[in-house]
Amino acid sequence: MKRKHLVIRILSYSFLVVTSFIMVYPVLFMALGAFTTNERFMESFFLPIPNTLNFTLFKEYMQAGLGRAYVVTIYRVIFSILTTLASGLIGGYIFSKMRFPGKNRVFLLFLSGMVMPGILMLLPMYLMMAWFPNPKIGETFLFGEGPGLIQKWPVLFAFGWVNVFAIFLLKQSFDMLPTEYEDAAKMDGAGMFTIIFRVYGPLLLPPIIVLVVFGFLGTWNDYLWPAYTISGNQEWQPIAYRMQYIFISSVRYTSPAGGIQDFPSIMVRTFITTWPPAAVYFLLQRYFVQGMVASGLKG
């Protein structure tokens, strides 16, 4: 019996070690390749091991336009986090602590939006942006024939003002906090915003961090919407879309056989795009698990 357990244990360990390595192998390869010189990269066998950390490519790409893409992406992230927290805290408070007619209907309406497949909205939203009047190019009416806001920066900030997931998550957290806090604050003459942001706010830190993490990742990784709405405006392309269109041609490598490849530069671009989500993930892993379980069922 003992021996059987030991065998099972060793087997599951080795299985997990091997499969975990396979899961991270492509990412690890990319992260190491980003700092390896082309010549050394071509000599590498299983993983490219840089002999010195080669930051030149990283710097060159940041100067060639990925720096600007960072700035755009950070604007979007800040926008997304602010709207998420504002709508989530206010909406969550209203749904949790207030009683008013129509509450359940509005709640159901929000819920039904949450389960809608996002891809369905791509086309209609594209058209809504195209029909939106843009006075700068002389459009003054809805449904104009011109491009409207397409290829203009406002498309990046048009959606996501009301984050339904945030409302639900925070409603549940508000439900768990006793109303006594609020009553005491009201005695002292506190208004609704004071109650939400100063009384409850600090107590809601864990779900707020969950929302910040997910807001950050969702916005940072967004590709499809920019790909169709801002594809012609390089100045305002977020990083996940921009990274594929910047090339520094001088660093290509010609192999003895005649082929031309430039893997390190592809990997640098990917690394520049992916290290912030990875860093957030490694630092705030605990909140990750919480948020994912909350997005599904409660156990």
Next chain:
Amino acid sequence: MDEKLSWYQRLGRWYRHRRETIVAWTFLGPMVTYYLIMTLVPMGFLIILSLMSWNIISPPHWVGLKNIAKVFSSFDNYFYLKVIGRTFVYAIAILSLNIVGGFLVALLMNQNMKGKGIFRTMWYLPGVFSGPVMALLLKQYLNASSLGIINMIIGKFGIQPVDWLNSTLWTPIITVLYSVWLGIGFTVIFFLAGLQSIDENLYDAAKIDGAGDLQLLRYITIPQMTPYLLFISVTGIIGSMQMWEVPKLMSAGGPNYMTYTLVYSIQNDSFAALDMGMGTAQSLVLFIMLLAFIGWQLNNYRKQYNV
């Protein structure tokens, strides 16, 4: 108490009386309005445009159900029906690998072992990245020349370079594996949370009755995990029916339309072929196909939030 009240006194009394309702709707009102504009209006456009023929440039004209009929017709040798069937096969393949693999790994990780956290971290890592960015990276790994990274590695073992993204054998496999690779971390973490929520006493009681490991799995673990399995199945099918990264960014739908999935077809028809009618018609068909799953999920949330 039949004092005469002036209108502002009555307003004040009305406000005090219904304070909560007024305050709640003051803030909720704009949110609901915005929300309706951003969900109901697009849904309306979707339905109206699917009844039209429109290439964005010239004015749209009414064609009725022609677009939707085209999806189900024998057009181009049942082209769109094949797209739908293909998407469904991919979704089922991705989902079953995801669930079976995810459940197995979660079971293994749920043992009382050292380094559990590290394994979990590694398994979820691909899931934090942008799917399209990872697809673009993998496309470079799968480069067809002998300098492609995977070809370079297998070349060291003396294997000839493979044209991965042009092979009728490998492209579908890569499509499935890519989606599983990105999504399975979520499944594992979700199942782990479920496994940890099972009451230990159930196992102890069954062990006293002399149940073996497999019986414990069959009669306790799996029944207790049913809500988790259902949730992953439903969200998984909704998610994987929308898969588009591999066709759009890696294989361009090829070879021979083998990876031409529904959402890629929607994007292609509307933005490349500028046929808004077909794009929206296919979006509607996708929505109707997923309706049962969406309804289940909505009902699930309703129960969870007591609405």
